Amino acid sequence: MITELLKKKHSDYITNVGVRQNDYEYRVSEQLRVSGLYWGATALVLLDLDPHDLPVYFNKEAESKNFPEISKEKNEENNIINFILKCQHENGGFGGSVDQDPHLLYTLSAVQVLILLNEEHLLDAEKISDFVASLQQSDGSFAGDIWGEIDTRFSYCALSCLSLLGKLHKINLEKAVEFILRCKNFDEGFGAIPDAESHAGQVFCCVGALAIANALDKIDFDKLGWWLAERQVKENGGLNGRPEKKSDVCYSWWVLSSLSIIDRIHWIDKHALIQFILNCQDSDDGGISDRPGNMVDVFHTFFGLAGLSLMGFGHLPNIDPVYALPVKTINRLGLKKLFHSPIQKN
Ligand code: GRG
Numbered sequence: 001m002i003t004e005l006l007k008k009k010h011s012d013y014i015t016n017v018g019v020r021q022n023d024y025e026y027r028v029s030e031q032l033r034v035s036g037l038y039w040g041a042t043a044l045v046l047l048d049l050d051p052h053d054l055p056v057y058f059n060k061e062a063e064s065k066n067f068p069e070i071s072k073e074k075n076e077e078n079n080i081i082n083f084i085l086k087c088q089h090e091n092g093g094f095g096g097s098v099d100q101d102p103h104l105l106y107t108l109s110a111v112q113v114l115i116l117l118n119e120e121h122l123l124d125a126e127k128i129s130d131f132v133a134s135l136q137q138s139d140g141s142f143a144g145d146i147w148g149e150i151d152t153r154f155s156y157c158a159l160s161c162l163s164l165l166g167k168l169h170k171i172n173l174e175k176a177v178e179f180i181l182r183c184k185n186f187d188e189g190f191g192a193i194p195d196a197e198s199h200a201g202q203v204f205c206c207v208g209a210l211a212i213a214n215a216l217d218k219i220d221f222d223k224l225g226w227w228l229a230e231r232q233v234k235e236n237g238g239l240n241g242r243p244e245k246k247s248d249v250c251y252s253w254w255v256l257s258s259l260s261i262i263d264r265i266h267w268i269d270k271h272a273l274i275q276f277i278l279n280c281q282d283s284d285d286g287g288i289s290d291r292p293g294n295m296v297d298v299f300h301t302f303f304g305l306a307g308l309s310l311m312g313f314g315h316l317p318n319i320d321p322v323y324a325l326p327v328k329t330i331n332r333l334g335l336k337k338l339f340h341s342p343i344q345k346n
Pocket of ligand 1: 105153156157180200201202204205236240241245248251254323324
């Protein structure tokens with residue numbers, strides 16, 4: 001059992017993850033590097049560190065050097081801002097890495113990172129919002145890219161991105177809400193498309209998008225709160241994403257943020273969940289894994305810290321449950337929603 005939050009080890013882990021170029025994890029995640037930078041940079045802010053210091057490395061750089069340990073020295077190439085800007089396309093959308101096709105998932109991550117770094121002046125809000133709006137379908141849903149996959153994840157990405165850029169007026173918001181509500185199930189949870197099983201990840205997307213659209217009155221808070229609270233697994237205190245599934249640290253975000261938005265975060269056993277997350281830490285090399293004893297990664301490290309922040313544990317800066325960015329960033333943009341419940345610090 002680990003009883004403390006190993007902040008220094010986690011920041012070392014995050015700032016070094018790109019250096020270990022022959023890391024399997026780093027190499028196979030090239031296509032979602034921009035989202036990886038969002039998870040890493042936001043995690044650093046939660047650890048009270050400067051996200052500008054997060055280096056980026058290209059796989060091709062590693063290949064040319066036959067997988068050596070790469071120097072951490074900063075240069076043009078491994079600057080986070082330059083890297084993100086290189087991922088933007090003529091149509092305004094961002095790909096997951098340089099030369100990858102534009103997609104809503106990475107467009108949101110790119111916007112989030114530049115806002116997090118106070119560098120939103122580098123974003124062409126008009127062009128980006130045109131790209132996002134172009135993906136809205138006649139039924140109000142959003143495709144992730146030109147290939148047309150529909151998912152409530154993309155509704156969230158679109159609404160969050162446009163709201164952060166002050167461009168929500170570019171879409172049919174009423175239709176967007178209508179589609180999200182068609183994805184609501186008998187249990188008050190939400191799925192990826194109409195009639196798809198409720199899943200905590202999709203619940204976050206739908207509740208977050210409805211919050212942005214000021215349409216939370218369309219949800220029965222008690223009924224959804226009950227379904228979300230049921231996600232806590234008795235054996236280890238962790239949360240799962242749907243009935244009968246294993247707990248996973250990332251649901252500490254998807255479930256808790258949703259509970260926080262509907263003001264029911266106190267419906268879970270906070271102490272049991274905190275202990276579950278602490279047990280998922282790598283006490284030698286830092287980082288947080290999906291469940292105790294597994295390999296750590298940046299995704300679970302970020303969502304573990306974000307969950308702890310929502311529970312007011314470890315003196316971490318507060319994170320906004322709707323935008324998944326630090327509250328101070330959301331306040332700076334003037335986007336703080338009034339329905340957020342005050343967070344109890346311990
Ligand atoms: C800005 C935080 C933020 C998010 C952007 C991409 C996105 C919007 C949200 C993703 C929401 C989602 C669907 C999360 C679930 C991720 C996950 C662990 C999926 C695993 O699904 P299964 O079916 O896992 O493999 P279970 O746990 O159900 O067995």
